[in-house]
Amino acid sequence: MLFQVKAIRGEAEIFSLPVEATDASDAARLARAKGFDVLAVRRASFAALPGGKGRHRGRFPLLLFTRELVALLEAGLNVVPALETLAQKETGGSTNQVLDHLLQRLKQGASLSDALAELPQVFPPLYVATVRSNEKTGGLVEALTRFASYQSQVEQVRAKVVSALIYPALLVLAGSGVVALLLFYVVPKFRRIFEDMHTQLPLFSRLLVEWGRLVENHAAFIVLALAGAAAAGATFLARPTARQWLLQKVASLPWLEKRLRIFQFARFYRTLAMLQRSGVPLATALGIGASLLAGPLRVAMERAGQAVRDGMAFSEAMEKNGLTTPVAYRLLRVGEHSGEMPEMLNRIAAFHEEQLARWVEWFTRLFEPLLMAAIGVVIGMIVIFLYMPIFEIAGSIQ
Numbered sequence: 001m002l003f004q005v006k007a008i009r010g011e012a013e014i015f016s017l018p019v020e021a022t023d024a025s026d027a028a029r030l031a032r033a034k035g036f037d038v039l040a041v042r043r044a045s046f047a048a049l050p051g052g053k054g055r056h057r058g059r060f061p062l063l064l065f066t067r068e069l070v071a072l073l074e075a076g077l078n079v080v081p082a083l084e085t086l087a088q089k090e091t092g093g094s095t096n097q098v099l100d101h102l103l104q105r106l107k108q109g110a111s112l113s114d115a116l117a118e119l120p121q122v123f124p125p126l127y128v129a130t131v132r133s134n135e136k137t138g139g140l141v142e143a144l145t146r147f148a149s150y151q152s153q154v155e156q157v158r159a160k161v162v163s164a165l166i167y168p169a170l171l172v173l174a175g176s177g178v179v180a181l182l183l184f185y186v187v188p189k190f191r192r193i194f195e196d197m198h199t200q201l202p203l204f205s206r207l208l209v210e211w212g213r214l215v216e217n218h219a220a221f222i223v224l225a226l227a228g229a230a231a232a233g234a235t236f237l238a239r240p241t242a243r244q245w246l247l248q249k250v251a252s253l254p255w256l257e258k259r260l261r262i263f264q265f266a267r268f269y270r271t272l273a274m275l276q277r278s279g280v281p282l283a284t285a286l287g288i289g290a291s292l293l294a295g296p297l298r299v300a301m302e303r304a305g306q307a308v309r310d311g312m313a314f315s316e317a318m319e320k321n322g323l324t325t326p327v328a329y330r331l332l333r334v335g336e337h338s339g340e341m342p343e344m345l346n347r348i349a350a351f352h353e354e355q356l357a358r359w360v361e362w363f364t365r366l367f368e369p370l371l372m373a374a375i376g377v378v379i380g381m382i383v384i385f386l387y388m389p390i391f392e393i394a395g396s397i398q
Contacts, residue, residue, distance in 0.1 A: 175375035
């Protein structure tokens with residue numbers, strides 16, 4: 001839970017510190033441990049913090065910030081002048097507030113990793129751990145470059161999945177629009193024609209006629225009902241717990257569950273590789289990587305981390321807790337014997353990313369024609385049942 005602590009230190013200078021804690025008293029204790037005299041503690045409004053996700057604030061561009069900072073550090077600037085240079089080009093908003101906060105804390109003597117850790121809503125634990133493990137050894141530029149590369153690779157995998165879903169989503173949107181046009185505009189027009197024909201209609205044609213009558217007689221009620229349903233759905237999805245429940249239900253589908261595990265494995269092993277290259281101890285890296293896993297996998301990862309701390313081999317701990325595939329297990333064993341664990345972790349991640357990409361390509365090639373056929377069948381059935389009585393009458397006249 002995030003708290004905003006109003007505190008004083010040194011020459012009567014007042015600070016406003018974001019602190020991650022279990023409750024207000026814990027937040028005050030953590031602030032005092034850093035040498036502050038606490039004046040007040042309140043629950044933080046996420047939108048009010050630097051980089052918060054309020055509606056009027058933009059998302060902090062972490063990847064762009066990292067690349068610009070690397071460029072300035074490689075040019076010979078120290079961290080503080082580099083951040084001041086980045087702050088000068090910002091005209092306001094959340095990015096400027098984040099940079100101002102970092103500069104303020106650095107000028108007070110805090111390390112860069114400590115300043116970053118005070119903004120967990122902007123800088124994830126992975127970022128903080130990468131900086132902390134390298135800022136005192138002179139490898140900060142290399143560590144930030146490695147994080148930027150890692151983030152780009154993760155974004156590429158995510159982009160492939162999202163782009164594969166765009167076309168099916170457009171098909172569903174277009175098909176739903178056509179069906180809505182038929183049901184709410186065309187069918188009521190045909191109802192009057194059918195009533196004037198005074199002929200016996202097929203069952204489904206009669207159902208369409210009744211639907212047309214319902215739309216004409218209760219149009220306002222139907223519109224309000226649809227609007228209410230849409231508002232209720234939006235309210236439901238706006239709640240994080242509801243979204244998490246829905247995602248869990250979708251993820252539990254048998255044909256999707258295995259692929260989501262592969263996606264999580266790929267991201268997890270990629271993260272471990274990056275942390276290992278940055279010099280983060282394996283036990284610490286496993287704790288950070290566990291936050292990238294969801295549900296049972298996170299619990300299994302916590303058990304595996306404890307087993308590693310108790311002395312069990314990394315590959316055995318992962319295999320015992322169901323956190324490997326056959327290929328991953330073999331490569332982990334190779335990494336343990338060769339001492340090239342970061343390289344093996346990267347290879348595991350690349351293998352699973354390629355496996356996931358092949359499945360996404362296969363799925364979209366199969367799903368898109370099936371989706372188009374399903375939409376065509378629905379639209380075709382509506383049209384056929386609308387025109388069937390007219391065809392029968394034309395046939396009887398001949």
